[in-house]
Amino acid sequence: MSTVKINRIIAMATDPIYVGTGGFTIGRVDNTIVRDPITRIPKIPGSSMAGTWRYYMALELVSQIKEKQPHLNDIKNESDKSFDGKINQFIQSDKCDSFWKTKADKEWQKYCGNLIAKISCAGQDETSQANIENAPFEKNKENKSGHCGHCIVCKAFGFSKNDLSNQGMLFFSDLSILFFPVYTRLGTKWITSPKLLNKEIDIAENQIKTSKGDERHLNLGWLNLEVSGKHNISDVEKYKLEAKNIIIVPDSLISQIINSNLEVRTSVSIDPITGAAKDKALFTSEAIPRGTIFCGEVRGFNREGGNSLPKLGDIWRALNDSKQYYQSLGIGGMTTRGFGRMEILGELS
Ligand SMILES: [Zn+2]
Structure with a gap:
């Protein structure tokens, strides 16, 4: 028997976020971001979450226990x-x-x-060809070591060695947009839709609902829409939002509004040798704007026969202790460009 524990992840973009597809061009944008293939709404893939959090857990662990x-x-x-x-x-002995x-604190x-x-x-x-017994000591041709296959990071996120592969105990879903900031004549508001909230809300095509419901018309970016009444969304403090700033738009419009309010930036490639701008090197990138609220989940699996595995509770604590690195190092590309x-x-x- 294996048991599963699901934790919800809620995240707020404090910079524009760029998780690129690597090479597709849409319209005038050169560097496009990952989208849901059906809704076309941008998202952060679970694989990006797993890759970054793995790195942050290793950073936190090693910085705390290196001397020990x-x-x-x-x-x-x-x-x-x-x-x-x-x-x-040896590890189980x-x-x-x-x-x-000296003993670690936690x-x-x-x-x-x-x-x-x-x-x-x-x-x-770097040492995926090593056998599990020798993995911690192995180095590749460039003298680099790889996944040790034994620590809490390797057990939580998985590893693959010559004679043993382990899926890991954590599975990250994609992070989807839950609330998305748009400019209106009344300041920045956060839009969402019945589908994004996973809620039944009665709303007509081409109309929106606000918390007051009496604005008559309101612009979401360049799109002007009729306000059809009040919504009863409250309890948004956990997203660091205020109910008065929430707007419900129909599912049929949400993707279009999000996609026409993405951040688009033009940058210049710098030639690393001369330090000058490369010829014809102007490029545009799109990004999910600062202030966007995402949600997703991480599942923890406690597998049978796992007496050598770390405890799931300890893995949640390890994730909590390493999540602050998202605030300094971030996720996705162009992190050196803000x-x-x-x-x-x-x-x-
Ligand atoms: Zn390891």
């Missing part, structure tokens, strides 16, 4: 000597715990597999 880890050779010697080179047996130079950091955790446990695996930062709201448990 023993020398890698001590681990190798012990596992060769007492466990026939089977590092996984009573001996394991005594190898810490339970999730004390997990025995973390004795050999490295920053290279995130990112592309794109990509976001805030994960609320706690996972």
Whole structure:
């Protein structure tokens, strides 16, 4: 039997967010962003969430325990000597715990597999041809190490080695837009729709609902629409929004309004050698604007026979402790050009 625990993820873009498709051009935009293939509404793919959060968890872990880890050779010697080179047996043994130079402060950091955790446990695996027993000690031709296959990061997000692959304990859904900011004559408002909210709301084609309901007409960007009455959306504090700024638009319009209010920027490619602008190097990029609220989920699987696996509760705490990196390092591309930062709201448990 395996058990599943689902946590909702709510995120707010604090910069425009660019998660590119790599090479498609739509109209005048050169660098397009990932969209849902059916609704055409932009989204952040679950694979981007998993990749960034894996890196942030490894960053947080290594920065907290680097000074507490023993020398890698001590681990190798012990596992060769007492466990026939089977590092996984060493990690599950009573001996394991005594190898810490000093104990980590937090339970999730004390997990025995973390004795050999490295920053290279995130990112592309440079030693995927290694066998699991030797993975923590292996290096590739460029002297780079890869996923260790034993620490909380590798177990939570998965790894694939020559003789053992592990799916990981976490599955990230895509992050979809829940509330999207648009300019109106009354200031910035956040639009959403019945489908985005997963709610039945009675609303006519080409009409919108506001919290007051008496504006008669209101512009959403360049589109002027009739206000047909009040909505009863409240309880939006958890999204850092106010109910008075929420507007409901019909499902038939939401994609069009979002797509015509994306951030579009023109940039110049700089030649890295001369430091000057490249010839004909002007390009445009679209992005999801600052202030957009996303939602999605992460599922945690507790697999059977997983007595060597970290506890799911510890993985949620590890995710909570590393989510602040989204506010400084962000997600997606062009993070050096002021794109990509976001805030994960609320706690996972
Ligand atoms: Zn690892």
